[in-house]
Amino acid sequence: MQAVKVRLAIAYAALGVTALAVAMVTQDFPPLRDWAPFAVVAFLTVYHAVEVNDHLTASPAAMIFLATAVAFGAGHAALGAAAISAVSPVTKSDIAERRIALSVINWGQTVVAAVMAGFVLEPFFPDGAWSQRDFPLVAVGAMLASMVYHLVNWGLVSFAVRVVYRKREVRPWSRMGSILQSTVVMGFVGGLLGATYHLVPVALPLIFALFGVGYLAFSSLSELREAQEATLRGFIKALEAKDLYTRGHTERVAYFSQLIAERMNYRGTRLERVRWAALIHDVGKLAVPRDLIRKRGPLEDEEYLQLQTHAHVVEDLLAEVEFLRPMVEIASGHHSRFDGGGYGGTGHAHGTAPSQEARILAVADAFDAMTSTRSYRVALSQEFAFQELRSNAGTQFDPEVVEALVQSVVESGERYGSPNLGSEQDARYIAEGKAR
Amino acid sequence: MDRFRHLEPVVWAVTMLAIAFIGIGRSESSLVAVTTAGILIAAAALVTVPASSGNRFSLALAAATAVPLLIGPIFDFGGAVGAVAVGFLSGWVVLQLFGSAENLVTANSDFLRQSFGAFLFAAAYVVLAQAADVVVGAASANLVGAVGAALVWFGFETVAWALSTYDRVSRRYLIKLAVEDWPVAFSLFAVGALFAYVLPELGWWAPVVALLPYSFAHLAFYRSHSARITYSQTIRSLARIPEVAGLSPDGHSDRTAELAVAVATDLGLNPDEVRMVEYAARLHDIGRITLNELNIIKVGFTDDDIARWGAEIISEAPYLTEVAALVRQQHDPYRRPGERKDPDLPIPSKIIKAASAYDHATSELGFSALEALEVLHRGAAYDYDPDVVEGIRHIVMTR
Numbered sequence: 001m002q003a004v005k006v007r008l009a010i011a012y013a014a015l016g017v018t019a020l021a022v023a024m025v026t027q028d029f030p031p032l033r034d035w036a037p038f039a040v041v042a043f044l045t046v047y048h049a050v051e052v053n054d055h056l057t058a059s060p061a062a063m064i065f066l067a068t069a070v071a072f073g074a075g076h077a078a079l080g081a082a083a084i085s086a087v088s089p090v091t092k093s094d095i096a097e098r099r100i101a102l103s104v105i106n107w108g109q110t111v112v113a114a115v116m117a118g119f120v121l122e123p124f125f126p127d128g129a130w131s132q133r134d135f136p137l138v139a140v141g142a143m144l145a146s147m148v149y150h151l152v153n154w155g156l157v158s159f160a161v162r163v164v165y166r167k168r169e170v171r172p173w174s175r176m177g178s179i180l181q182s183t184v185v186m187g188f189v190g191g192l193l194g195a196t197y198h199l200v201p202v203a204l205p206l207i208f209a210l211f212g213v214g215y216l217a218f219s220s221l222s223e224l225r226e227a228q229e230a231t232l233r234g235f236i237k238a239l240e241a242k243d244l245y246t247r248g249h250t251e252r253v254a255y256f257s258q259l260i261a262e263r264m265n266y267r268g269t270r271l272e273r274v275r276w277a278a279l280i281h282d283v284g285k286l287a288v289p290r291d292l293i294r295k296r297g298p299l300e301d302e303e304y305l306q307l308q309t310h311a312h313v314v315e316d317l318l319a320e321v322e323f324l325r326p327m328v329e330i331a332s333g334h335h336s337r338f339d340g341g342g343y344g345g346t347g348h349a350h351g352t353a354p355s356q357e358a359r360i361l362a363v364a365d366a367f368d369a370m371t372s373t374r375s376y377r378v379a380l381s382q383e384f385a386f387q388e389l390r391s392n393a394g395t396q397f398d399p400e401v402v403e404a405l406v407q408s409v410v411e412s413g414e415r416y417g418s419p420n421l422g423s424e425q426d427a428r429y430i431a432e433g434k435a436r
Numbered sequence: 437m438d439r440f441r442h443l444e445p446v447v448w449a450v451t452m453l454a455i456a457f458i459g460i461g462r463s464e465s466s467l468v469a470v471t472t473a474g475i476l477i478a479a480a481a482l483v484t485v486p487a488s489s490g491n492r493f494s495l496a497l498a499a500a501t502a503v504p505l506l507i508g509p510i511f512d513f514g515g516a517v518g519a520v521a522v523g524f525l526s527g528w529v530v531l532q533l534f535g536s537a538e539n540l541v542t543a544n545s546d547f548l549r550q551s552f553g554a555f556l557f558a559a560a561y562v563v564l565a566q567a568a569d570v571v572v573g574a575a576s577a578n579l580v581g582a583v584g585a586a587l588v589w590f591g592f593e594t595v596a597w598a599l600s601t602y603d604r605v606s607r608r609y610l611i612k613l614a615v616e617d618w619p620v621a622f623s624l625f626a627v628g629a630l631f632a633y634v635l636p637e638l639g640w641w642a643p644v645v646a647l648l649p650y651s652f653a654h655l656a657f658y659r660s661h662s663a664r665i666t667y668s669q670t671i672r673s674l675a676r677i678p679e680v681a682g683l684s685p686d687g688h689s690d691r692t693a694e695l696a697v698a699v700a701t702d703l704g705l706n707p708d709e710v711r712m713v714e715y716a717a718r719l720h721d722i723g724r725i726t727l728n729e730l731n732i733i734k735v736g737f738t739d740d741d742i743a744r745w746g747a748e749i750i751s752e753a754p755y756l757t758e759v760a761a762l763v764r765q766q767h768d769p770y771r772r773p774g775e776r777k778d779p780d781l782p783i784p785s786k787i788i789k790a791a792s793a794y795d796h797a798t799s800e801l802g803f804s805a806l807e808a809l810e811v812l813h814r815g816a817a818y819d820y821d822p823d824v825v826e827g828i829r830h831i832v833m834t835r
Binding site: 132135189192193196199200202203206207209210211213214215216217218220221224225226227228230231232233234235237238283316317318320321322323324 | 619622623626627629630633634637638639640641644645648649650652653654655656657659660662663664665666667669670671672673674676677680748749750751752753754755756
């Protein structure tokens with residue numbers, strides 16, 4: 001695979017150099033004092049890409065490139081922007097992971113995309129001096145150029161992925177809607193800011209400063225979000241680690257929930273919500289006397305009642321965290337049955353089906369419970385777990401969710417549980433050290 | 437003083453009205469221009485942005501920055517001041533009519549403070565820009581005036597906010613906290629200046645061009661504010677796990693944290709350190725979660741075990757390693773008999789030790805505040821740091 005990567009890197013580099021050469025022949029280089037500040041800003045934004053929200057993780061590189069292309073104006077746009085993308089292809093993580101071939105591939109593709117976008121912009125520039133009447137046309141041009149930039153980039157990336165990993169993207173157009181939306185917005189903003197530079201050059205440092213301050217705040221935000229997740233995970237891990245049998249349970253349930261949700265077309269915030277719900281679904285168990293969790297054999301009525309309260313304790317505990325409230329609702333419903341029975345949280349009316357998110361969590365939880373070893377039995381086989389889920393689909397579990405889990409686990413090629421334990425009975429016997 | 441509190445808005449409104457009349461009367465700009473600028477400020481006053489200290493800044497500051505730059509640059513002081521007065525007054529009236537009851541009290545004092553800030557800005561701007569005009573020439577006079585005025589305003593705002601907001605928190609700490617708000621203040625001034633610079637050239641495109649980059653910053657401030665709240669709420673919930681499980685007295689972590697934070701600010705710690713104190717104080721008993729294991733109950737445990745288990749749990753979260761270290765040392769004494777005091781023992785740990793002991797005495801043992809202080813005093817210079825004990829005494833006696 002390394003050889004393929006190197007060959008691809010050479011090809012992309014050649015493409016990039018050709019595009020640069022074409023731009024150099026047809027256009028003049030913008031004055032260096034105009035070019036240099038833009039180049040510095042572009043380099044910094046690409047290097048420190050931050051996560052704006054669940055939909056928009058891309059760095060606003062496209063916006064910067066468009067602003068610079070418009071600012072350089074007729075006869076300079078393509079070359080100026082391409083030269084900037086030529087000096088700013090690396091990101092922090094590229095350097096950290098020493099991805100040289102990938103950086104070169106990236107370089108070639110962004111240079112080509114920038115040159116194309118620059119040429120698309122060219123007809124939209126005014127002939128003589130700039131005035132505010134040119135703004136609408138330039139904004140439209142920048143939106144078009146931004147789309148071209150994105151499409152070229154995307155085409156080259158998916159080609160590279162196909163060649164290197166020999167894998168076709170499953171649904172290349174599924175996220176196109178939201179991406180196109182942000183592309184158009186980026187183009188609009190970039191075009192306006194670039195055009196402003198022609199009329200009021202003083203405005204530019206102020207605009208950059210505003211973006212810079214916003215950037216700082218966003219990067220502290222993503223650090224906080226990471227800290228939030230790392231803290232919850234760390235605590236859950238540490239508390240679980242004290243119990244041999246449930247160690248890693250939360251992480252696995254979160255993983256299965258994510259598999260199912262992705263298959264059921266959950267994206268962005270909704271997907272995050274399911275993952276978070278899975279992470280917190282067993283926090284309440286910490287409040288249950290540990291010896292009960294670990295008890296061998298059937299529970300007495302009173303003990304069972306005590307165990308049931310953990311679904312409610314989760315709510316009391318985490319309801320104070322506003323951000324987690326929707327997740328708490330999902331988590332507290334994960335013991336409810338599909339047909340409306342079972343014990344559930346306070347948000348769950350007896351006799352009605354829980355939310356789809358809670359049904360996903362229920363299946364993921366049950367699958368992991370069956371395929372991992374517990375104090376009262378060893379792990380069951382994956383086939384047995386599938387069979388059990390399917391035979392309870394429609395009553396305890398949502399059939400659609402069960403199928404989503406089975407398909408995605410099978411497709412991923414991973415295997416869980418013991419290789420050959422066919423029944424609950426066998427598993428119990430082995431755990432209790434008796435002969436079959 | 438408090439008797440006159442309700443008169444504050446009235447005095448303020450009358451003053452504003454007077455300033456508006458005098459300003460417009462002396463203005464060289466047209467009444468339409470001044471009123472338009474005033475309406476701009478009023479509309480902007482309805483948008484606020486949260487800062488890390490808990491202070492909320494109003495977008496009116498951005499609009500008020502733009503006004504002196506826009507109306508007859510440098511020399512029309514009357515017009516600028518008049519517009520600011522009209523703006524804040526009409527914004528305030530809108531708020532009285534449509535605002536909800538509980539935010540009116542804070543809104544009143546915020547309006548008072550921020551409109552004084554805006555006047556200060558206008559005055560400083562005029563003075564500095566005129567001085568700069570003489571010293572460095574007309575080309576950079578605007579810039580010097582704007583930057584200088586922004587600094588004057590920020591200084592006023594930090595001090596005034598710190599003095600007017602909390603009654604029982606150390607002023608020094610509050611000012612440190614307020615200085616951390618500079619990005620928000622800076623972005624408000626930057627967008628105001630940006631708007632003033634682009635408006636003459638861009639016309640109707642000016643608000644669009646100015647608000648696009650600002651809205652990015654605004655979104656960032658807004659979201660990091662809520663993320664910060666979420667994070668501390670999460671810590672608080674996690675800290676309550678042993679309490680919910682009945683392994684630790686109810687409310688102990690909340691009360692200890694409150695006292696520890698008060699002492700930490702009183703002792704002049706930095707905002708970052710105070711945050712560490714808060715988290716560590718909240719989580720100091722998290723190790724008790726282990727106590728529902730039967731064999732531990734049988735074998736027995738010491739306070740040091742709890743500190744160790746707690747630190748182990750907390751150190752699983754990569755961002756809380758400092759807090760884990762503080763929790764680990766929460767029971768280390770200030771000085772063992774016959775030895776010198778331990779210079780490496782962090783102040784936060786000493787604060788938590790004393791605060792937790794105080795709460796244990798008052799809540800569990802049923803001691804009065806004085807009796808509990810007596811317990812701390814008896815242990816001072818051995819178990820507890822005398823400075824911390826003095827800090828607790830100060831907090832408790834002024835409460």
